[in-house]
Amino acid sequence: MANIGFIQHRLGRTDGVSLEVDKFRAVLERNGHTVHYCAGNDDVPGGQCIPELYPFHPITQRILMNATRELTDYDSPAALMREVREHADRIKPGFLRFIRDNRLDLVFPNNLLSVGYNLAGMLALGEAIRETGVRTVCHNHDFWWEDSGEVYPTCPEVVTFFEEHAPPVAPNVRHLVINRIAQAELRRRKGVESRVVPNVFDFDQPAWVVDDFNADFRAAVGLRPGDLFFLQATRILDRKGVELAIDVIAELNRPERRRRLESAPLYDGRRFGPGDRIVLVCAGYVEGIGLRGGYVQALVDKAAELGVDVVWCGERVKHGRGRDEHGKVYALWDAYVGADMVTYPSVWEGWGNQLIEAVFARLPVLLFEYPVYVSDLRDAGFRVASLGDVQGPRDERGLVTVAPAALRTATEQVMRSLQDADARHEAVEHNVERARARYSYEALERILDEVLAESGVRLQEGP
Structure with missing residues (x-):
């Protein structure tokens, strides 16, 4: 059985990425694997918290706003990118500990390496993956270039940074996307093949009904x-x-x-x-x-x-x-x-x-x-x-x-x-x-079995 880590800016919330990570975890754990979380918040008991990953950490937020909204707090783009480097150096040791202390066989970054919400976290995680050689499957729910109205690079230096790091291309890194539009655009921009994994749902869980807690x-x-x-x-x-x-x-x-x-x-x-x-x-x-x-x-x-x-x-x-x-x-x-x-x-x-x-x-x-x-x-x-x-x-x-x-x-x-x-x-x-x-868990289980096998990990272990 494998030790598998999930990494994201925040986990354990009601946003789509948090919900999908929990679904992956459920499928993996019911097949005997051990799952670990690493995020910028501590909503999930037992997870590793790296506070600088959280989008509203003071330095992280300042970088985010200046890189993707308006460059106002730095004298120049070079000064902004210097702080990205310095902040990444503070974050990377946490990633290295997460990978090494948990003896991870595989990591699933979720959006951290594809969306521009945390440039320093993106840089730090990419370097930790290269330095450790850990097998990686990037679950890219969104990309910085998409027409979502959320990420607007404020200078050419930020564009260059994203083009280099978001997402990474390396022999030990594979990519999942959640729709065909993203699959085609990732191929066009980076020459990278990816697999579409739609969001899923546990249709076998008990029906949601009125009970003593929610009746009011x-x-x-x-x-x-x-x-x-x-x-x-x-x-x-x-x-x-x-x-x-x-x-x-x-x-x-x-x-x-x-x-x-x-x-x-x-x-x-x-x-x-x-x-x-x-x-x-x-x-x-x-x-x-x-x-x-x-x-x-x-x-x-x-x-x-x-x-x-x-x-x-x-x-x-x-x-x-x-x-x-x-x-x-x-x-x-x-x-x-x-x-x-x-x-x-x-x-x-x-x-x-x-x-x-x-x-x-x-x-x-x-x-x-x-x-x-x-x-x-x-x-x-x-x-x-x-x-x-x-x-x-x-x-x-x-x-x-x-x-x-x-x-x-x-x-x-x-x-x-x-x-x-x-x-x-x-x-x-x-x-x-x-x-x-x-879009059932069974559909996800079939897909994950193939994805993990390609990364050298079996979802369903044989006798």
Whole structure:
């Protein structure tokens, strides 16, 4: 059996990378391997913490902002790159200890060597991999060059740095990507072949249901019994397109549609009355990396202008259940249990974790067909309320729009999900069947068996 290490800026959170690392860990451990975590935060018990890896470490954040937003705190690009070198020298001993003390047979860096959130960490880890010769599989969820709106190199020196180090090319390094667009672009830019490993989900786990812990979730976030609950489960970040969910709810709130909602029982037999609300519940945390400064306020202002109720509860929803000084901390899946609909209007995603979570939760989904959905997921045949795949011009706040016709079409599809119980049931069961066939742990196990064998490690040990 092998000792395997996972390395990332942060782990044990509700972001897509953290969730996928946990899934890899589950598959590896059930096949007898030992898994170790190394990150900049200490959310995962037993993991190694290198504080400088965390994006909000003071020096790390200063480098990040000056390298990818605006160069203001250094006299020159050369001064910035000197600090990258000095910071890397502080970080690298931690990586060497992690690899050597745990006698790692294989390491899986996740995004640290492909996205420009931590230049010093990228440099330090690349050097540690070369110096130790440890077999490495880079799980590249995102790349610095992608049109995600998160990384803008501020000078040619940063571009050169990324081109050299992100991601590394070496005999002991293999690469995984999570979509076909990334696979093609990595081949074009670096001449490197990679394997597409889609995000997966444990479809054999017990269904998410109301229990004694989460029964009060709706009330805890301020919802009344008759309110319609639209769940935005992603982090709050520009590319998540939350403004499109606000647009759809504004359409639902038009008097003629409210009259239709009030005219008959909803899909679950509830009555929606004149005093009931349609509420967008944002259960993800506000992202501090790559977030345009005015985005959240722009959402708040737009929702107020359109009369849309929005609840921000990311501080109460974490990776797992618990309690803090303010009371209960709910797991992300607790939020799904009480929802009527999931909104997933992202204009860019590396894959689509919250989409598959919604499918497992047997909830209908409002979706903008972002590029990777079109290239990698559309052919699965999911039935969704679609906002189309074409963005309109940005509005005066810099927020995403879609054509009015696309907005009306998606809103009518949402109406049907809320009112037609049979159609809703048929759609969500169809989606579960399609997702289970393609994106289960069993599918990941088959892929990992091949990937690890290519690296000299067997996933399933023989007798």
